[in-house]
Amino acid sequence: MGERVLIFLVLVFNYLSVVVAVTVTNDSTALTSLRECWQNTPPNWKGLDPCGDEWDGITCTNSHVTSISLLSMNLTGQLSGDIGLLSELVSLDLSYNKGLTGALPQAIGNLKKLSILILLGCGFTGPIPDTIGNLPRLTMLSLNSNGFNGRIPPSIGNLSKLYWLDLAENKLEGPIPVSNGTIPGLDMLHNTKHFHLGQNNLSGTIPPQLFSSDMTLIHVLFESNGFTGSIPSTLGLVRTLEVVRLDKNSFSESVPQNLNNLTNVQQLFLSNNKLSGPLPNLTGMSVLSYLDMSNSNFDLSDFPPWFLTLKSLTTLMMENTQLKGQIPVSFFSLDHLQTVVLRGNQLNGTLDIGTPNSQQLGLIDLQNNLIRNFQQSNEVSNVKIILADNPVCQGTGARETYCSVTQPNISYITPPSNCVPVTCSSDQISSPNCKCAYPYTGTLIFRAPSFSDLGNTTYYTTLAQSLMHSFQSQHLPVDSVSLSNPIREAIQYLELTLEIFPLNQDNFNRTGISNIGFVLSNQTFKPPRIFGPFYFDGQVYQHFSDNEGEPTKSSKSSNIGIIIGAAAGGSVLLLLLLLLGVYAFCVKKKAKKAIEASYNLGHSNSSIPQLKGARRFSFEEIQKYTKKFSEANDIGSGGYGKVYRGTLPNGQLVAIKRAQKGSLQGGPEFRTEIELLSRVHHKNLVSLVGYCFEQGEQMLVYEYIPNGTLKDAFSGKSGIRLDWIRRLKVALGTARGLAYLHELANPPIIHRDIKSANILLDERLNAKLADFGLCKPMGDGERDHVTTQVKGTMGYLDPEYYMTQQLSEKSDVYSFGVLMLEIITGKRPIQRGKYIVREVRNAIDETKDLYGLQKILDPAIGSGGTLKGLEQFVDLAMKCVAESGIERPIMSDVVKEIENVLLSAGSNPTAESSSTSTSYEEVSKGSSHHPYSNELFG
Structure with missing residues (x-):
């Protein structure tokens, strides 16, 4: 009888609870307000309980809304100020909803736990609220491709954890704010990697204070603004820079001569300014691949010999730059050269291309110069040469093919993958795998690609493979991707149409679209390094598999009925809860x-x-x-x-x-x-x-940790290759986790099984310590040691613990020291009867470079010149594997030492990584560097 009563009460309780929100009140109020303000919200946005009813695009933790991800949903309306009620919100991404308009509310500054704010490709207008600077945890701020106007809020300088700042393609105006002692500014953003401010109406001079050697910027994109004055020489202090775009402004005076300090820069755009003075000498910029200084009033000068030192150069754009003299034939022997545009100069003499080393050389455009002769060769028949408006094209020479101006017709579409394309009905499209479906479509926009040969299909194949790897590593329902219509825009952006096809179905649901869009909007996807910085402009998806009739509209009247029902039901529910409580007490x-x-x-x-x-x-x-x-x-x-x-x-x-x-x-x-x-x-x-x-x-x-174990990375099973800096960061992350267990957990915890198989790598290749089945908490009376049965893994096991059965935190320190040696050698602790600790100890010769360990270092770790701090790291490892536990350091000291090694290696130990497995597979396939390889994204 009692069981029947209980079942009856539970059924009634469940029935009535549909009108009582599980979601906390403020969060429910905020999302209900958004539903009122927006049209075309997901069909399941009903009732008053977003968490309990699992509204599409809403993620909750402990009944609090922690994430809103609604991309390409065709939302229209304004962002309600009630968004500020979401006190636990960590991520907000509303990208690709061009119908979201109006101003960004001041209440956005109330979201103290917000880490990710992405409103890419919406229709927001008005000034960016100054309260944006009140978000202490913000790591990603992406407001590009909207209609924001007014000035950049100086308060952004307060965002000390900011990694990504993208305000491009708006209507922002005025100068770049810098601090003055009382007011913050962008010069305070020492941990920020990206300044993307292009295509605005910004003006004034760039204050020298904006840049300093303390900054870790890799992208400075200021193109297409109204900046005046000189380029500050302090730019040359930011040696981490990889892409610099200052083109299409009104900079004047000469280019700073210390610009060649930027030896990591791969793309440099200074064109279409009012620059004058001598042509800057860029000797030493050995990785520079794309150089554009066109349309500048430099002093008349001969073809500079330092051009020949740019061994990575693919593209040279020097139109209207006062060059004179003859181009040396050796210039065309640069190994990677693709495009040379030197129109409108005073180059003369005989053009002799010789036999180019680069198989990709496709265009030499020397229109409107003073060239009198051309030394032709059958070896350059595939190179388009344009000499129109040169003396060589006067008289009978005008009939030569090189005297005509024609532009190549570039077209590309991803070919079928060993199948025959099918004819699809309706508006479905045949995928590269020859399946009819409704793809998610948008445009990939690359702001500074390092190549100019748009006809090279290898680039697009590599990009498509990289996209698929990124989607698959996130376990997204993607069958294939198609790239097409490569276009080089006037602003030198490369645009590609991207179609993403669903896996094992005709269309995507809303969750699939949001997850795919988020991978692209928050830069989880890292393109091959040759494509450089990018963003994705997604289209509205019209074919959701979960559509239920018409999209939901604003409906205040329906909510009134729900509220009345909730009030009436709540009274009955209270009585039933009392009865249920009494019954529960009886059977407790x-x-x-x-x-x-x-x-x-x-x-x-x-x-x-x-x-x-x-x-x-x-x-x-x-x-x-x-x-x-x-x-x-x-x-x-x-x-x-x-x-x-x-x-x-x-x-x-x-x-x-x-x-x-x-x-x-x-x-x-x-x-x-x-x-x-x-x-x-x-x-x-x-x-x-x-x-x-x-x-x-x-x-x-x-x-779920997507990139497997550190052991898999060393064995090659995961396909991830870890360079020296990444290995240091893996070691640091592991050490921090272990130090937390030893010194901050209450009571302290000894892991007892530290090994590479228990170190997992997340999507950013950050280390996470796993497998706590052998852990041993230390009670108050066991702070020094505890006698216990020996457990662990041979090779990593502390010999002192093995012999005495006395377990302490120093037993974990020993295992960690073995792991450090595994990190530098890539070898298992015991391999073919050889013990790694003994092998390293016997091989160390402190009088030699790298302690004479070259023969046992993992070849994948890098070359000697890049292994800064290796000796310090080895010294620390040998302290950790000291025979006596009392001689070993504690883990907090180990953390400090590894941080110092990272600093000596030129990396920031306080910044987490955002490099993905995609990035490091690129390295393993031959890329020497990846533009995002040391980035933070939280």
């Missing part, structure tokens, strides 16, 4: 015993773990998330059982560790991991999402 002891019995599974000495924030999943839920533990979702196995990939209803990917039934190690390790992970939280520790303990199953649900 019985229920508790049942739960405990279920948890212990026969282990009488077990106790229910103390959980803080971990969610308990049902077995049915786990089955649903893993598609009944399908083979496609099987991503690994171990002594405990298997690991499956799963997808939660909000789209979050998780890794589910399922213990084998009856496993002897499953019970205690299961309890240990739940109890520890539910109370330790650190960016370098794998996060526990929840657990399942029913029907004889023991399962742990973790955040």
Whole structure:
């Protein structure tokens, strides 16, 4: 009878609870307000409970809205000031909704936890609110391609964690703000990598104070503004720069002679200014590939010999720059040369191209010069040569093909992938895999590509492969991508049409579109380095698979009915809750015993773990998330059982560790991991999402880490190649996670199984320490050591712990030292009977470069000249593997030492990485450098 009463009350409770919001009040109010302000919101935006009803595009944590991602949804209306009520909001991305208009509300500054703000390609207008500077955690601010006007708020200078600043393609005006002691400015953004301010109405001089040697900028894009005065010489202090665009302004005077200090710059645009004085000498810029200084009034000068030192040059644009004399034949032997445009100068003599080394040389445009002869060669028949308006083209010479001006017709579309294109009905399109579907379409816009040969299909093939790898690494439902219509715009941007086709279906749902758009809008996708900085302009998607009739509109009247129903239902519900509470109290002891019995599974000495924030999943839920533990979702196995990939209803990917039934190690390790992970939280520790303990199953649900283990990276299994700086950052991340366990967790925790197989690499290749099944908490009476059964992995195991069974934090330090040696050698700790610690110790010769370790270093780590700080790193590793624990450092000191090594190697230890596996696979395929290789994106 009691059970029937309980079931009845629960059913009534569930029925009435549909009008009582699970979402916290302020968050529910904010999203309800947005629904009122917007048209074309997703069909399932109904009721008053965005979290409980799992509204499309809304991610919640503990009943708080933490993410809004609504890209290419055709939203129209204005952004309500109630957005400021979302106190836990971390990410807001409304990109590609051109119908979102009006001003950005001042209340945006109330979102103190906001890290990502992307409003790319919308229709917002008015000034950027000064309150934008009140967002202390903001790392990405992308407001480009809107209609914002007014001045750049000086308060942006307060955003000390800002990594990405993109305000391009608006109507902003006035000077760039810099600090003056009382007012902040952009010169304070020492951790920012990107200044994208092109295509605005900015004016005035660029203050020298804007740039300093403390900055870590890699992109300065100021093209197409109204800047005047001289280019500040302080620009030459920012040696991290890789792309500089100052073209299409009104800069005057001479170019700073220290510009050649920027030896990492790959693309330099200074064209269409009022520059004068001597032509700058760029000797030493050995990676410079694209140089454009056209339409400047430089002093008359001979063809400069330093052009021949630019060994990476693909494109030279020097139209109307007062060049004279004869072009040396050796210039055309540069290995990567593709395009030479020297129109409107005073070049003379005989043009002799010789036999070019570059197979990609396609255009030599020397119109309107003083060239009298041309030494032709059959070896350059594929090169388009234009000599119109030169003396050589007068008289009978005018009939030569090189005296005519024709532009090549460049066209490209991704070819079918070993299949025959099909004829599609309606407005579906045949994909490269010859399947009819509705693709998600937009334009990829590259702001500074390093190549000019638009007819080279290899570039587009590489780009398409890179896109697919990025989508697949994020486990997005993408079947294939198609690129077409390459166009070089007047502003020298490269535009490509991108079509993204759905996997195993005709169309995408809203979650798929949002996730794909976010990969492109927040720069998760890193293009091959030759394409340089980019953004994506997505189109509205019209073919959602989850459409339910007409899109939702504003409907205040319907909400009034809901509110009235909620009030009436709430009164009845309160009474039922009281009855249910009394009944629950009566059965409390019985229920508790049942739960405990279920948890212990026969282990009488077990106790229910103390959980803080971990969610308990049902077995049915786990089955649903893993598609009944399908083979496609099987991503690994171990002594405990298997690991499956799963997808939660909000789209979050998780890794589910399922213990084998009856496993002897499953019970205690299961309890240990739940109890520890539910109370330790650190960016370098794998996060526990929840657990399942029913029907004889023991399962742990973790955040999904996409790039596998550090061990996989060393073995080549993951396809990721780690250079010296990346390895240092992996070591630093691991050390920070371990220091947290030892010194900040309460009580302190010893991991006991530090090894490369337990270091996972996330999408940015940041290290996360995993597998806490062997962890040992240290009680108050065990601070120095605890006597315990020896556990760990041979090769990493502390010999002192093995011999004495006395476990301490220094046992983890020893294992970490072994890991450090593995990081520099790429070798397993014990390989072919050789122990890595002994091998390194015997090989060290402090009188030689790199301590004489060249023969045992991993070749993939880089060459000797790039391994700055290696000796310091090796010294630290050998301290960690000292025979006596008392001689080993504590982990917080290890963290400081690795930070110092990173500083000596020229990298910022306080900045997290945003490099993806895509970036490092590019390196492994032969690229010497990637423009985003050391970037932060939070």
